[in-house]
Amino acid sequence: xxxxxxxxxxxxxxxxxxxxxxxREGSGKQLTFGGGVVAGKPYVALxxxxxxxxxxxxxxxYLLRQRAVTCATLGKQTAKPGQLxxxxxxxxxxxxxxHRVSTAxxxxxxxxxxxxxxxxxxGLRTGARLxxxxxxxxxxxxxxxxxxxxxxxxxxGNQYGYNGTFAARWCQA
Numbered sequence: 001x002x003x004x005x006x007x008x009x010x011x012x013x014x015x016x017x018x019x020x021x022x023x024r025e026g027s028g029k030q031l032t033f034g035g036g037v038v039a040g041k042p043y044v045a046l047x048x049x050x051x052x053x054x055x056x057x058x059x060x061x062y063l064l065r066q067r068a069v070t071c072a073t074l075g076k077q078t079a080k081p082g083q084l085x086x087x088x089x090x091x092x093x094x095x096x097x098x099h100r101v102s103t104a105x106x107x108x109x110x111x112x113x114x115x116x117x118x119x120x121x122x123g124l125r126t127g128a129r130l131x132x133x134x135x136x137x138x139x140x141x142x143x144x145x146x147x148x149x150x151x152x153x154x155x156x157g158n159q160y161g162y163n164g165t166f167a168a169r170w171c172q173a
Contacts, residue, residue, distance in 0.1 A: 018054040019172055020093045020137050028133025028144030032063075034164015037151055038083040038108045039122070045085065048168035049074055050143045052093065059089040061130070061168055063147070071171035081113040085162055087130060087147065095132050104130040106149055108160045122154045141170035 035044035045063035051074065052059050062069075062078065063085040069077045078084055086107040095101060106124040127149065134144040144167050151161025 018057065020052040020059070023135050023137045024141070025136075026097050026132065026134035026144070030133060030144045030146065030165035030167060032164070032166045032168075034147075034162070036085075036149070036162035036164070037159045038085065039110050039120070039156075039160070040158045041083070043083055043085070043162070045164060045166070048166035049171060050089075050168040051171040051173060052137075053173050055173070057091050057093075059091075059093075059095065061087040061089055061143075061147070061166070063087075063162070063164070063166060069169070071169065071173070074171065078109075079111065081111050084109050084111070087128065089130065095135060097132055097135055099131070101130040101132065104128045106162075108154075120156070122156055122158065122160050124149060124154075124160075137170055137172070143168045143170055 032045055032048045035042065037043060045065065046067045047064045047069045049062045049069055050059065062074065064077060065082060066077050086109055088105045089095060089101055090103050106128045108122045110120040129148040130145065132143060132145040136142055146165050147162060149162045151159055153159050
């Protein structure tokens with residue numbers, strides 16, 4: 001019993017180097033499935049990646065159209081022309097398991113083929129529903145969950161929304 005309390009207490013605090021604590025909790029088995037609309041065009045995510053940045057102390061979930069995105073290729077893949085969905089989860093090394101993440105902020109990003117044109121971002125600070133059902137921060141870990149944003153027309157006149165599940169590869173940078 002004392003060992004379990006010690007494990008829970010150590011998982012609640014970040015490591016001294018700023019890394020996310022080692023966790024393997026939850027029973028979720030969702031696959032990356034679903035889709036929505038980005039800038040008025042159909043969007044289907046084929047890969048999901050969740051990354052903790054030690055430099056900026058931020059946890060971000062990416063829902064990407066490309067297959068087989070790895071931690072090493074994530075930066076290159078997010079810069080490719082097209083759309084992606086980026087969810088800023090939190091700035092703390094902790095997420096609620098089995099409960100809605102109240103701090104989730106969504107960015108629907110469109111990267112132009114013209115490198116001189118800045119990416120277009122349509123954001124949503126509130127209204128997204130993000131729920132983690134499994135968290136695994138060990139090497140090779142996968143996070144599972146559900147993500148929903150109701151479809152609506154944003155200020156730029158385009159429609160955005162998403163409804164799906166994810167199995168996100170865990171990365172730490």
